[in-house]
Amino acid sequence: MEDKELSCFNLGEIMPEIYGQYFSGQAYLSTLNEKDIRISNVTFEPGCINNWHIHHNGGQILMVTAGKGFYQEEGKTAISIQKGDVIHIPSExxxxxxxxxxxxxSHIAIEIPASGYNTEWLEKVNEEEYRKINGGTTNE
Structure with missing residues (x-):
């Protein structure tokens, strides 16, 4: 896909290893703002997802700008997300x-500023569960 089809924001660079190690597949990162509030454009290739994680002390807002994917909270059913959806992820x-x-x-990730904000990266999403929510298919 061409950048213009993904988002009005820059695709960015291949996800840096510091974060990329927590993604299954290829993702891209474009930092849009770092002053006072961190805002990034994150783009996932088909089949790319991130590990389970928790935002401590602040939470996050995702604004989907292009494409289709999933969002899931622990203990809940995964939901489909697409362009125009906004997901508020509370702290913890x-x-x-x-x-x-x-x-x-592609989504814009807005970190909700708070003292002590950090992200705790956890285990990978279970491949079998991911395959089930995708109708039994993977991108392999």
Missing amino acids: VKHWHGANTTDWL
């Missing part, structure tokens, strides 16, 4: 998000 909620197996996904 274990979750994951990313593309489905056939579509790219």
Whole structure:
């Protein structure tokens, strides 16, 4: 896909290893703002998702700008997300998000500023569970 089809924001660079190690598949990062509030454009290739993680002390807002994917909180059913969706992730909620197996996904990630904000990266999403929410398919 061309950048213009993914988002009005820059695709960015391949996800740096410091974060990329927590993604299954290829993702891209474009930092849009770092002063006072961190805002990034994150783009996932088909089949790319991030590990389970928790935002401590602040939470996050995702604004889907292009494509289709999934968002899931621990203990809840995964939901489909697509362009125009806004997901508010409260502080201390274990979750994951990313593309489905056939579509790219781009979202703006806004870190809700708070003293002591940090992200705790956890285990990978179970491949069998991911395959089930994708109708039994993967991008392999």
